[in-house]
Every structure is written in C-alpha cells, then in structure tokens.
Amino acid sequence: MSERLPVHERFHSWQGEGMHLGRSAYFIRLFGCPVHCPWCDSAGTWHPDYIPENVEKLPVAELALAAQESGAEFVVVTGGEPAIHDLGELTRALRVFGLPVHIETSGGFAIRGDFDWITLSPKWQKLPLAENLAKASEFKLIVETADSIEKWIQKIGVHFENTPVWLHPEWSKRADAQVLRSITQTVKRRGAPFRAGYQMHKLYQADLLDPNSRPAAPLGGDPSQGY
Numbered sequence: 001m002s003e004r005l006p007v008h009e010r011f012h013s014w015q016g017e018g019m020h021l022g023r024s025a026y027f028i029r030l031f032g033c034p035v036h037c038p039w040c041d042s043a044g045t046w047h048p049d050y051i052p053e054n055v056e057k058l059p060v061a062e063l064a065l066a067a068q069e070s071g072a073e074f075v076v077v078t079g080g081e082p083a084i085h086d087l088g089e090l091t092r093a094l095r096v097f098g099l100p101v102h103i104e105t106s107g108g109f110a111i112r113g114d115f116d117w118i119t120l121s122p123k124w125q126k127l128p129l130a131e132n133l134a135k136a137s138e139f140k141l142i143v144e145t146a147d148s149i150e151k152w153i154q155k156i157g158v159h160f161e162n163t164p165v166w167l168h169p170e171w172s173k174r175a176d177a178q179v180l181r182s183i184t185q186t187v188k189r190r191g192a193p194f195r196a197g198y199q200m201h202k203l204y205q206a207d208l209l210d211p212n213s214r215p216a217a218p219l220g221g222d223p224s225q226g227y
C-alpha cells in the first residue's frame, strides 16, 4: 500500500527563487514544522492560528501521478519543514516518471530521500546539520535585518565557498532600505558566491492560479502573533 504524507497544498506553478528561477515546477507543500520562524510565510503548515481544520493525507503514488500529469519540468518538495517526514517513497515514486526532485529545507533535520537539488535556507531557531550543509546545492539566506548576512557568514560561511548563496529580503522587509542595501553591498563587496535574490512568484501571484494552491499565511514577524 502506498505511504501517505500530510499535504498542505500541491500545485503547478514556476520556481520563483534560486538557480531554477522561472522554470515550470510542481510544488508539494507538506504539513508540519517545529522550527517556528517569527516571519514564516507558510504559517498555514504549522501555526495554531492558521492551520486548516483538515489536513489531507495523500498517497505518495497519487502525488507522483499529479506531478507527472501537470507537465512540470521538476518537482519541489517543500513545507513547512519537509525533512521531518521520510521522503524516500515519494522520491522513488517521482523517479518512476523520470521527474527530477528538489527539496527546500532549513537543513535542521536528516534528509530521507533521493534529491537532485537541495535548497538549504538556514534558520537560527534550528541550525542546519553538518551533513546537510555539506550537500546543499544552494543556500538561501533570509535577510531580516542589516546585519543578518554577516551573522550567517560567521556561523556557516565556511560552507559557502563553491555554492551559490542567495540573499533574500524577508518578505515583510522587501521594501526596507537597510535590508536591501545590505544585500547590494554584500554582492558588490564580496561577489561570488553571493547573489541578490527575491521571491519573484509572489510578485506574479503565480501560485494562486492553480486552484489547489492555498493563499500564503505570512506572520511577518508580528510580535502580536506571539512568535
């Protein structure tokens, strides 16, 4: 019998971030995250004020078939924190269809499954495991304040040498001059592997065109949320 995974949403869109920006992708957003970032933009996957009444538990065979039928070039398994789940059967099912499989993770949990691309976005609330830092295909640093980048360089910069490091303004700070300036200055001063990034799909509202997607539930670092 096919294993089931708790799915918050799954939809066909395009990758709005990183090295695969602009490519047709099928997203499987799994439920659950114990990391609890104060500005999480996927709070519907874990925050008590936003989680839906019912969470679908779907067979991995059904997810793989939907991804294949979408016609997308590759699949992105995201969350929540997808690595809290054993993804071995899901990645095997997707490979039957010849679909490349990517994961977006905080890196704080052992990754179970066979992935072609690992986007590691480190979080202070649950630091990445050394084994995940070593196998990241790209890093995505969320820039919350003007000193965010330097703090991450000091903490895990030794792993950045030959791996692209995307610098993304935290979405509620996307027009914050100090945050944006810190990204620009880092790219100008340091050059590779640092690259200025943005969540382009949010500008397009691309994900919402698929009826199986859910509206984003961003916390935006609002202390009144209790996080």
Ligand code: SF4
Binding pocket: 033, 034, 035, 036, 037, 039, 040, 041, 042, 043, 045, 079, 080, 081, 106, 123
């Ligand atoms: S941003 Fe990612 S790691 Fe942080 S709480 Fe949200 S889903 Fe979890």
